[in-house]
Amino acid sequence: MSAAIWACLICLGPVSASARASAPTSIAALDRAYAEHLLVSRPDRGSREGVKGAADRLTPVTETSLERDRAWLGAFRARLDLVDRNRLSNVTKARLDTLRARTTQQWEESRPDGPFRRDALAYRALTDQAVLEVITARRVGDCERVRRATARLRMLPEVLRAAAINLRGAPYDDARVRRGVEDAVRTLRVEVTAAAAACRDARRIADFVEADSTAIRAFRIFPGRLHDGPEKPDSRFTHH
Secondary structure, X not given: OOHHHHHHHHHHOOOOHXXXXXXXXXXXXXXXXXXXXXXXXXXXXXXXXXOOOOOOOOXXXXXXXXXXXXXXXXXXXXXXXXXXXXXXXXXXXXXXXXXXXXXXXXXXXXXXXXXXXXXXXXXXXXXXXXXXXXXXXXXXXXXXXXXXHHHHHHHHHHHHHHHHHHOOOOOOOHXXXXXXXXXXXXXXXXXXXXXXXXXXXXXXXXXXXXXXXXXXXHHHHHHHHHHHOOOOOHXXXXXX
């Protein structure tokens, strides 16, 4: 086991025999630790999984964050393996299985040959789809949804900038990427904008329109950044 994983195990805390004996509490603690991880590292996933406070955040995926997350996930999965499944109720077993499935999926995503290092369209989960999710959320006020979407839109250019760096040197289908970008632009321009119209707060809408326009421009130049490489000036994301 690597030093990074051992360090994360220490951060997660020791697992004593008494902690294993009180399995339901242990699962609850693991639930909290996982939610806190998503809130910091993958708020897009966190909001999809119901983590409170994640809906107005968007965090770029970088080479450093992928390595850090892989170490954390390795340590966390080891912690899950220490839970005595025989002591769990059926409901708690289901929660343990869910944690295992979700962290395994993220572990695979963070592989050196995983999608964030090879597939430009994997970043749609962190960009247009992440914005669409919060602006169409149920049981949320119209203008609050716009506020959350605006916060995510403002981060979208940085997410795409980091994506171009992660994808450096990776082979890709240019036509496929451009089709994906056009679909993302339609999502922002049509679906997201239509959902925003329910808010009647002029200031909120003005902020939203500005952020949405900037996000669309960032998507428009994204395929070119894959050709040019990350050494080009970052100002291309915000100056036209």
